[in-house]
Each structure stands twice: as C-alpha cells, then as structure tokens.
Amino acid sequence: MYAWFFRKVLPGPLWLRILTTVFLLAAVVYGLMEFVFPWLSDYSPLGEVTLDDG
C-alpha cells in the first residue's frame, strides 16, 4: 500500500518523493495532534480527574 503509493502516486525523482513523503508525514502528524486527538480525548479516561458529585 505504502510502497505502491511511493512508487506510483508520488511524482518526480527519488529525492523529491522522499521530500514529499517527509512533508506529508509531518502534515498528518500535525493534523492528528491539533485536531483529531483533541476530539478523540473526550473518549479517553486519562484526563478525568474529578469526582462525581454526590
């Protein structure tokens, strides 16, 4: 899947494809950290520190 993406989808010579890969990875990680995980954390128990009232 990734090999196919790297060989067939990404354009340009090897160095450009490596560069594009690094850039894409960084973009994906940033998107996860800033948008996906904050949304997901509502379902994570680790951040809960309060006591139920009553």
Added chain:
Amino acid sequence: MTLAGPRHADPAQWTERQPPARRPRRSLGSKILGWFGELLITLGVLGLLFIVWELWWTGIEAEADRQDSLEEFYADMSAQPQAAEADDAEPAGFEACYTLEDGTDIGCADHMRSQTGPGDIMGTVYAPRLGEQWAAPIRHGTSSEQIDRGGVGHYTETQWPDEAGNFALAGHRNTNASMLGNQDDLQSGDPIYVVSYDGIYVYEVRERHVVDPSQGEVLAPVPNDPGGEAEVGVLTFTTCHPMYSNRERLIHHAEIVDFVPVGGAAPEDLVHHQPVADMFDAGGAD
C-alpha cells in the same frame, strides 16, 4: 589444448541467462496480507502517537497557558490599590468572615468570589513541597475548559476559603502539564498557600485518601461526613490515581491554620515568588 572462450561468447549458452531481474509476481492473497499488515502497523503507530499527544503535547499548550494566566493575574496588581502599595503601607485592616478556634481571623474573599468568569483567575495556589517554582492558577470550574489549561479548577459546588467548609480543587495527574502530577509527595504538615487579592489563606496538609471516582463525599463541607456541619476551612486536592490510570482518585485534605491580609508578612517559603513579595511584606527584602 583448446582455450574455452568466455561463457557469454558462446551463443549456445545465451538462452540460459534469465531476462533482467523482475521481482516475482505476488499472488493476490499475499498482497491482501501485506496490506492488512500495513494497516495494523499504521494503527499501532497511531496509538503510540495518541499516547505521545496525551502525555506530552497537551502539556506544551497547558504550560504556556499557565504562565500567561499567572502573569495576567498578577498584572492586575496595579489595579488593586491595596496590593500596589503593600510594600510601604501597614497591613490594612480587613474584614473577617469567620474566626478559627484559636482566635485567628480569616479574611473575606470578596475579590476571589468575583473572579468566576470564563477567563478569570481566582487566585494562585503554592505548595512548596511540590517545587520551589510550583504555582497553580485557580479557575472556577472543573471541566476541561478550566483544568486543561494548566493550574487547578475549583469545584463550583464546594465552598470558598473565607468560610467553614471545603474549598476543593481538581488538577491533572498525567496530562495537560500535570499540575498535580506529584500530589502524592505531599506530607502531613506541609503548608499550602492560596494567594489572592484578598490575602493568603494558609493551610496545612492533614489527610491522604485514595477513593473511587464515585465517592463524592470527599467534597462535602466536612470531608467524608456528608451532612456534617463545617466549623473549619478545608482545602482538598483531587487528581487521578494511580499514575496513568483513571481507576481511583487521590485526595489530600489540608486544614486552614492562618490568614495573612494583603500587606502582611509573607510566609518565608513564598518570598522568592516576586509577585508575592511585591504584594506582601517580604521581611528583610524591604
């Protein structure tokens, strides 16, 4: 004796040579297995990234928020004439809201009680045991909007420092700058200070409990005695327990022992915090 020519010179051997290497064709099943494997690896990496985010990334923003909040809180000092002139003036008289058994008057927390809006900081908690520079801004409320920003949140249904009852605060243990990450270091007798524009409320750690998240009675005016009538002020810290888990809650109760009005003598273990030294009498520093 005849010399044999090089192998490639013999046309009869040419057919033995394979065409230039082509990777063997993978069967469909092998391809599907490969994709499935890559998918699993991807999920694993995503899971690890989520842990990195939760334990580390959330702390960066929260820590920045915490420092901004502290600065903002103390920037109000010039707007508080009493606080701004504290260094030259005798401690102003203050209105006592109640009196401890030993006769210590506890001042009213009018300013703190007014700071309940979304961006407001009610005051700052200092617990020298948790670090020389440890300072937690207090926000009104314990939802993520308040406690995810570094610092601690005040359980809105609990009492205030200027009345008998429970002043309960929640903070993160492992995430969002982990304000109460080291809460378990607190020992019986340790001082905890709540600094506000009303003065310093001085507490002493008394009890440690580990409870279920459902045991809300630790937030009762008389902790663990719901329905009991409070006669003394208690500060309660609550956080997750054990580390990296959400199974239980770690609770520390501290009891109020003193009150210092603005301009009064700052506790010795707080004078290295510049804003506190400015607002209160820092002893030899003058």
